[in-house]
Amino acid sequence: MKQQTEPDVVWNMGESYKKELADIHAPAELITLTKERAAAEEKKQKRHKRYRSVYLPAAVAAAVLLLVFCFPMWNRISEKKGQESVQPYLGSTEEMPKSAGETEKSEEVMLLQKKTVLPMGFLKEDAWTEELEGTQVKFVQEGDTCIAAYAEEDGYMVVSMKTKDLDGFREAVRRLLQNGGNIYEDRK
Amino acid sequence: MGALELKTEEIIDKYADMVYRIAINQTGSREEAQDIFQEVFLRLVRCRDRISGEEHVKAWLIRVTINCAKKYQASFWKKKVSLEETAKEGPDKKAEHFYEAVENADSSVLQAVKELPEKYGSVVYLFYYEEMSIAQIGRILGEKEATVKSRLYRARSILKIRLKGELP
Numbered sequence: 001m002k003q004q005t006e007p008d009v010v011w012n013m014g015e016s017y018k019k020e021l022a023d024i025h026a027p028a029e030l031i032t033l034t035k036e037r038a039a040a041e042e043k044k045q046k047r048h049k050r051y052r053s054v055y056l057p058a059a060v061a062a063a064v065l066l067l068v069f070c071f072p073m074w075n076r077i078s079e080k081k082g083q084e085s086v087q088p089y090l091g092s093t094e095e096m097p098k099s100a101g102e103t104e105k106s107e108e109v110m111l112l113q114k115k116t117v118l119p120m121g122f123l124k125e126d127a128w129t130e131e132l133e134g135t136q137v138k139f140v141q142e143g144d145t146c147i148a149a150y151a152e153e154d155g156y157m158v159v160s161m162k163t164k165d166l167d168g169f170r171e172a173v174r175r176l177l178q179n180g181g182n183i184y185e186d187r188k
Numbered sequence: 189m190g191a192l193e194l195k196t197e198e199i200i201d202k203y204a205d206m207v208y209r210i211a212i213n214q215t216g217s218r219e220e221a222q223d224i225f226q227e228v229f230l231r232l233v234r235c236r237d238r239i240s241g242e243e244h245v246k247a248w249l250i251r252v253t254i255n256c257a258k259k260y261q262a263s264f265w266k267k268k269v270s271l272e273e274t275a276k277e278g279p280d281k282k283a284e285h286f287y288e289a290v291e292n293a294d295s296s297v298l299q300a301v302k303e304l305p306e307k308y309g310s311v312v313y314l315f316y317y318e319e320m321s322i323a324q325i326g327r328i329l330g331e332k333e334a335t336v337k338s339r340l341y342r343a344r345s346i347l348k349i350r351l352k353g354e355l356p
Contacts, residue, residue: 012351013297013316013344013347013348013351014316016296016297017297017298017301017312017316017317018317020296020297020298021209021213021298021313021317024205024208024209024212025205025208026204026205026207026208026225027222030204030208030222030225030226031200031201031204033226034200034204034225034226034229034230035196035197035200037226037229037230038196038197038200038229038230038232038233039196039197041230041233042196042233045233045234
């Protein structure tokens, strides 16, 4: 046998390798089976795409709408709660309600409002004026509610309390004036 | 580069032999090659949107087939089966397989390439069969050109030793 040179070996190797590989073909059954599986997979992919393009955006839109409608509602509820929670309490600490929403202690809750003008209720005939702690205080009773108002530098302070006890209300207003309008003074 | 216009069936018809040959070249087993063949085309269906143009699909199929073969070779199932088979066969059978392999090793270039480490096998296939340049092979395999050259050189050296004097 003739001794082969290195380039011969490499050349022959490449050619033989190519020839041997070229004789290999994928079996027809394998191709058919793969086509069937690929078709089934394509159908599955289409369903998945449809889900992603139709159902998913719909679900997201529904979630967004829910948020859009619920958020302001929730906000209003929180605001209402917030308003209730800042109502000042001037009663004794033993009787202090746990929350402003408690009805049984609602008589003890004093509401202070700053007004730029005197409310019309004080112009009624049954309204009267008293001097408490050197300040002219206007009083009026409307049903179960006692309302008082006194002038301040930049308007009027209107104090209201749901009570029929006028003396108790007067005393509460006096204490308020003693403290210079600071409702938290008593709690220190 | 445009979108892939060929239907999946057309792609399978066109590249079936190529994928099957790479799988055989990498694994040396027809059964494994058939599993890899199906896996590759199913992956093609799933990733079709990311493939653009015919040149891309060919490169993609080559790369995925090589990767699938690599994974298959390293898979737990394959290792488990091999160990179980070896244990069942016993020492006599093992010796028989060994002599068969030695005999077959010299019978063809393809057999010799199959017995090369997997990383050399893919380079030999792409260089000799697909007639790709070193740069193209590097791009497909995600390797540097120097790495491809070195693998090709080593693969040739091993094959030269095995095949010297045996070829016509």
